[in-house]
Amino acid sequence: MKKAAAAQRKPTLKDLAEQAGVSVGTASNVMAGRGGPSAATVTHVFEVARKIGYVANAAARSLRSRRSRLVACLVPDITNRFYGVIVRAAEHVLREAGYTLLLVDTHNDTERECELLLDVTRVGVDGVLFAPGSESSGKLQQQIAQVDVPLVILDRDIAPDRPSVKVDHFSGALKTANYLLDLGHRRIALLFPSSHLRPARERWHAFETAAAARGIGDALELVRIDTSSMDIAFSQCLALFQQAAPPTAIFGLGTTLLAGALKAARQTGRDIPGDLSVVCVGDTELAQVHTPELTTLTWSLQDLGRHAARLLLAEMEPGIEPQSSPDATGHLMLTCELILRDSCAAVDAQGRRKAARGCAKTTAS
């Protein structure tokens, strides 16, 4: 019966204050951890709170303080491990700062991103982490401008007036391009999930830049495969491998696309790195499980999520500093690393393999 009575109505701040023999104001100050009350009062109030099972009502608190301690995170696809890692890291730092993360999966649909961005502001979040699926939508840009709380963009070129955390895909791809060019490759296939987005744009540009820099712009044959489907990547690579002058190297995203490409390589009896050099983008399990292990261009998704969360915190609580160090405009750039493993080999001018065995582990510039 005692329990039933207690469960009947949740104790409010008023109850707590009465039971503890203090005023609501004091009780509030204690429970919110605001300095003021004496140590004796604090311990006593906490004690009573524990005893009567007092829990502050979040709605009332938000209503009055105009802060919900809720942060929305919009990602194109939480099924994708990339976003899983980012979200996990972000959630972790936000939680430590006392925020809770609302997850919204936009299904990589621009229309939906617009709606959801709006929906989410209705919930009254204090901030937004946004990983857009596209960059070119004017409507989306407008919608972002409408958001009246701090918002941080993840690795996309959109809304330059908002802080962002990006990956330096250009430098990363440049390293890779130089590495591959040094090995003698001149016909290279680049696999992109969506070539109009920042990562793909930067990488393509980097390969062209690298070739131009060494004056072999004309000699370099770059093939672009633009799909996010494993099956299409597979069939397109198959076609590519069967043509007269097939690529001697491929470079592409590791979980889905490259899997399709590798399957095509296997099907056409290609040895890696004997007949085909491979650079994997993103350090996936595939890269490490594959035989031989794949040379990989990678960056820290954890840092991406972590820094984005910190940037957002800094915006939400003007008191605290970003911890990370964005440039003057609030943009932060993360670097890529090229991990040399066993999937690349040198080729001669005809695209035939040079060395008999072993793989190329000469350092890239």
Next chain:
Amino acid sequence: MKKAAAAQRKPTLKDLAEQAGVSVGTASNVMAGRGGPSAATVTHVFEVARKIGYVANAAARSLRSRRSRLVACLVPDITNRFYGVIVRAAEHVLREAGYTLLLVDTHNDTERECELLLDVTRVGVDGVLFAPGSESSGKLQQQIAQVDVPLVILDRDIAPDRPSVKVDHFSGALKTANYLLDLGHRRIALLFPSSHLRPARERWHAFETAAAARGIGDALELVRIDTSSMDIAFSQCLALFQQAAPPTAIFGLGTTLLAGALKAARQTGRDIPGDLSVVCVGDTELAQVHTPELTTLTWSLQDLGRHAARLLLAEMEPGIEPQSSPDATGHLMLTCELILRDSCAAVDAQGRRKAARGCAKTTAS
């Protein structure tokens, strides 16, 4: 200036009522979609709302209505594609019902699960979806009992008084066991990420049951490898493959564990299915990318997430029916499917391969 003035203070329901020439009560009824106001009033109020950019304040609404339309979802690791799929599906059905999902990653830590379960109720969620990382913690069971809102458990045997959605791992593994036993396999390695959890327990039990049913309980050698690390799976399988009477078949989770096992198989020069039959658990990319494609025991993670969300909705809104059909106690069981592909072959009594080429695609019971 007009814009600045508008942005100055967000319009409240009172503002809306005044502008529209109705009372707050009516305005509230209109905005909340409650029947009552005449069609003319409704359109007019909506019109004005749109014009002045009225957005209801979620905190005030929650405070008054005692419902936040927030649902917490606790998962051990959002980095794991399994949970990504579940969360995505759940988020989708919850959103359609007007709820927003709070994501909490428990990092597969029981202590943390307890704390977070508590934390999350403080936020004032209307319900909880919980995918526990463990089953045996008494403290966790207590903590679950403390949660005073609807809560649905995902695929774990804990808190039987709460509704749950589970996968029928037993029947699935039984099918697999019979299939493998029919092919003549008698030395089988079972890979588990954590053998004390429901999926592993049921699968192990199923293999023993299958053997007992055909009176070969003694002849069957089951090896258990219990790790969630790819490297450990690799080294343990390597050791296993190098012993005098190595297993002729392995059965295990597909993304990490099996990847390690396959690497060990490759390293010991094993042909699949020639020297080793493989059944993959969970339809991962690996299963389809591998050559040969892997026979797989699978179930719908989407359904798992979807049904869990529906069950929760039914609990939160007593009006609506579950749509899914749980048993009397609110538990729902999802079935597994064994997809026969090219990674299993028949062996003779000595464990040597029987057929020369091709793979076993005889139907399992």
Next chain:
DNA sequence: CTGTTAGCGCTTTCAA
């Protein structure tokens, strides 16, 4: 350092 008080913006009776 502690108490008092006036709302935050909304829903929900109840009366008109």
Next chain:
DNA sequence: TTGAAAGCGCTAACAG
């Protein structure tokens, strides 16, 4: 069908 009024539980400003 609509309007008026009473709070939901809390914070913040100010008085003591």
